Amino acid sequence: MADDTNETKTCACGAECKCAAKAAAKPEEKVPATATKDFTWHGPDGETIDYTATAEMIPIWDDDRKLIGHMFMLSQVANGDRYADKDDRPVTFCWNGGPGGASNMVCIGGQGAVRVPTQGEKHLPNDTPMEDNPYTLLPSSDLVFIDALGTGYSHVDANYDAKKVWGVDGDADAFARGIIAWLTAHKRYDSPVYLYGESYGTMRNAVVFRVLGEKGYGVHGVIEQSTILDYDPVMPGNDAYYMGMVPVYAATANYFGKAGAGVDKYEWFQKACDWVNHTYAPAIVQGDMLPADEMRDVAAQMSELVGLPTDFLVEKGLRIELDTFRKNLLKDEGKTLGRYDTRFTTYAYQDVQGDNEFYAGEDPSYDGINAAYVDAYMKYLHDEIGFEGYPNYEALSMKVNMDWNWTHTAPGTMGPAQVPNVAYDMATALRRNPTARILFFGGIHDAATPFWNVMHDMSKLFLPQALKDQIEYHVHSNGHMAYADEDAMKQMAPELKAFYARKHVAA
Incomplete structure (x- = not known):
C-alpha cells in the first residue's frame, strides 16, 4: 500500500497533488539539550557562594496541552548547606523589555553572578572581559533569566500562532506559564517568587503579577527598574510626555x-x-x-x-x-x-x-554596551556552561517589536484599550495580595522611561495607605540601564538586599 504522504489525488483545484503532505503540520525544530556547570562566586568582602548555572529550553503549553513553544532560561542556583532549604530561598525571575528584547543585559550587566564591568559613559570594547558581579542578587535569591518568545533563544513552536504571544496579554500569560513550568521542573513549588523587570519588562511585571495570582501562584515581591506602566504619554502631543x-x-x-x-x-x-x-x-x-x-x-x-x-x-x-x-x-x-x-x-x-x-x-x-554584552553572554553560555544553542541569538528582535499587539484589557474596565495602562493590573494584584512588596528604581538621566511619570501614574491609583506602605521608590544617577552606571549599582545593591530581607511580611 502506498504511503499516505506520497499518494496523489485530485484536489478541488482540479489538479493532482500530494494532499496529505500539504496538510501536514510544520516540523518541530530540534531543541538543544540542557547544559549545567558549577561555579563559585567571589564577593567584594570575601564572601563566596557555590552555584549551579543551568541553560535550558523549558516547554510551555496552553490550556489544551498544545505546545506554545520553548522558553530559554538561564538559572543560577546557590548550593551548600546555607542554601539547602529551598522552601525559604527566594527565586527571582528576571527579564529585559523591548518588547522584543532578550534578557542578556539584565543578566550579564545587572543582576547575574558574572558581569561586564562598566566604564562610565565610555564605549565598551567588544572584548571587555567578564568578572564576578559585586552587585549580584545571588546572595539574596536564586536567579532565572528568561528570554521572551521570539527573542534570544526562545522559540514559538512552528505549529503555534506567534501572534497569540506577541502582545501585552499573550506575552504575560506565556511568562506566567513559563514561571510555573520552571518551578515545577525544579521542584521549587514553595519558594518565595520575585519578579525583576526592566523597561517594557516592568509593564510585563505588572500583568504577570496579576496573572500568576489568578493561576494560584503568589508573588512575594516585584522589582521595577526603569518603569513604564501607562503608554498614553508616548502618544503624540500628550501633555504628560x-x-x-x-x-x-x-x-x-x-x-x-x-x-x-x-x-x-x-x-x-x-x-x-x-x-x-x-x-x-x-x-x-x-x-x-x-x-x-x-x-x-x-x-x-x-x-x-x-x-x-x-x-x-x-x-x-x-x-x-x-x-x-x-x-x-x-x-x-x-x-x-x-x-x-x-x-x-x-x-x-x-x-x-x-x-x-x-x-x-x-x-x-x-x-556603547550592546555588542560587549552579547559577546560576553555568548561566551558565558557556550564556552563556560557548554550550551549548544542555535545559530543566532536574537538579542533584540524588531520583528517581535513591530508585530506587537498593544491592546490590553485592564481589570475592572469595560474592554480592551489600544493604549495599555497596566498600573491598574499592579493595583489589582496588590489588593489581592497585600503582603507583597513593590520596589521602583528610577534614573534621573533616563529619557526612555522618565521617573516623574511613574510617580504620576501611581498617584492616580489612590491606593489606601496600608498598600502604599508596601511600595518604595528609589531614584539614582543612572539612565535607563542602571547596570551601565557603577554609582547606581553601588546604591541599588544595599536597597535590594534590604528589600529581600523584609521578605513578604507586611510592615
Missing part, C-alpha cells in the same frame, strides 16, 4: 554644566519635578490659551532649568520633544545625546541623515 521629560532635561543640563551650576544633581532633579507639578503643568495644559506674557515667564524659568534659550522654548510652545533636546543642548559642540542615558554622546549626523525615525533609533548609550 512633556511633563515627564522636563526633569530629565534638567538633570542632563546640570550634568553638562548648562544649568544649575554648583547644585547637587538630585536637588536639581527634584527642583525640576516640583516646578513641573506647580508651574509647568497648569501652564502647558492651556496650550495657546496661555497669555503671551505668562508663556514667556514660564519659558524663562524653564530655560534656567533645562539650559535651552527662552526664545527657543517660546517658539516651541513650551513643548520640547526628546529628539529636539538631544540635538540642541550640545549643538555648539557638534554632539548629540543618548536616549537611554542622556549623558552618553556621539557626533551629530549630517543634515542629509536627518530622517526623524532613523535619528530616534540612534542611541550612543545603547551602542
